[in-house]
Amino acid sequence: MNSSPPVGPRAVALIVLVCVYGAAQGFARASGPQVANAELHWYKGNTHTHTLNSDGDSTPDDVARWYREHGYRFLVLSDHNFLTSVDGLNALHGADERFLLIPGEEITDRFGEKPIHINGLGLSETVDPQHGSSVVDVIQRDVDAIKKAGGLPHVNHPNYLWAISGADLQQIDRLRLFEIFNGHHLVNNLGGGGVPGMEEVWDRLLSNGRLMYGIADDDAHTFKDPGNPDVPGPGRGWVVVRAGRLAARPILDALERGDFYASTGVELSDYQATDKAITIAIKEKETSKYRVQFIGKNGRVLKEVTSSPATYTFAGGEGYVRAKVIESNGRLAWTQPVIR
Ligand SMILES: [Zn+2]
Numbered sequence: 001m002n003s004s005p006p007v008g009p010r011a012v013a014l015i016v017l018v019c020v021y022g023a024a025q026g027f028a029r030a031s032g033p034q035v036a037n038a039e040l041h042w043y044k045g046n047t048h049t050h051t052l053n054s055d056g057d058s059t060p061d062d063v064a065r066w067y068r069e070h071g072y073r074f075l076v077l078s079d080h081n082f083l084t085s086v087d088g089l090n091a092l093h094g095a096d097e098r099f100l101l102i103p104g105e106e107i108t109d110r111f112g113e114k115p116i117h118i119n120g121l122g123l124s125e126t127v128d129p130q131h132g133s134s135v136v137d138v139i140q141r142d143v144d145a146i147k148k149a150g151g152l153p154h155v156n157h158p159n160y161l162w163a164i165s166g167a168d169l170q171q172i173d174r175l176r177l178f179e180i181f182n183g184h185h186l187v188n189n190l191g192g193g194g195v196p197g198m199e200e201v202w203d204r205l206l207s208n209g210r211l212m213y214g215i216a217d218d219d220a221h222t223f224k225d226p227g228n229p230d231v232p233g234p235g236r237g238w239v240v241v242r243a244g245r246l247a248a249r250p251i252l253d254a255l256e257r258g259d260f261y262a263s264t265g266v267e268l269s270d271y272q273a274t275d276k277a278i279t280i281a282i283k284e285k286e287t288s289k290y291r292v293q294f295i296g297k298n299g300r301v302l303k304e305v306t307s308s309p310a311t312y313t314f315a316g317g318e319g320y321v322r323a324k325v326i327e328s329n330g331r332l333a334w335t336q337p338v339i340r
């Protein structure tokens with residue numbers, strides 16, 4: 001990952017700077033299914049990270065610096081029940097079209113022994129855990145409180161301590177986002193013992209007509225023990241969002257409408273969904289090989305392609321189509337479902 005910031009005369013017009021930076025990142029610009037013909041860019045970001053303001057091991061300053069120096073373009077600090085102000089951090093680390101901190105909080109609630117953690121992105125004020133009379137009630141009340149505070153909710157690590165089931169998520173209103181991959185080493189992304197993994201939960205929700213988009217993120221707590229897989233370190237999962245500019249509102253709007261992909265290491269150079277087809281181009285690593293699976297109702301693989309770009313032409317009646325890119329060393333990317 002290229003971590004060097006773009007270099008250019010300060011006097012260069014913003015749009016040129018954007019183009020220079022976009023080219024440096026190797027991203028193709030393309031019009032998406034929902035936003036036609038606009039100047040759109042890809043922004044890599046992480047929506048779930050902790051600092052010393054809850055149980056992280058580093059200051060907000062050090063955490064922001066880690067992400068900026070590792071090629072991310074935006075970061076949400078999401079401490080447990082604590083809304084870290086980002087104004088000072090943006091004064092230090094933020095720069096137009098280069099790096100942005102978005103305020104956030106991990107609303108950390110529970111029902112009995114079950115942890116219920118919901119991220120609120122872009123909050124205008126602290127949201128307290130709302131509690132409730134069941135798992136579903138707690139989630140719904142926290143989601144509603146986040147929205148009331150101007151935030152965008154995503155449900156975190158449903159399989160952490162096996163707290164939240166697909167049937168629970170099925171019942172939540174006004175929710176579009178949940179974590180299909182969380183980088184914490186104890187959250188059971190893949191399921192087991194008869195409990196489905198997050199991707200299977202996703203397909204069940206989609207097959208039942210619930211449109212949900214899948215987030216990958218770090219849930220990083222530990223920055224002082226790099227390389228240790230048994231601590232929640234940074235750099236494991238992220239989203240790449242397509243938006244008109246690097247500002248909180250366009251980034252959050254793109255997440256809410258599913259104009260992003262989730263990744264654990266696969267980078268796309270293009271993604272297009274029209275009413276006829278989905279096309280994906282991979283930014284391939286020289287020594288890796290790739291498979292692209294187009295997945296439809298009930299998790300069925302509709303088509304598998306082993307070359308890039310990969311195209312799936314809609315036949316009609318798929319219910320939904322989403323794509324998963326599998327790299328030969330286990331790295332993945334997931335695009336968001338298109339309803340058919
Ligand atoms: Zn959590």
Ligand SMILES: [Zn+2]
Pocket residue numbers: 048049050106219
């Ligand atoms: Zn967390």
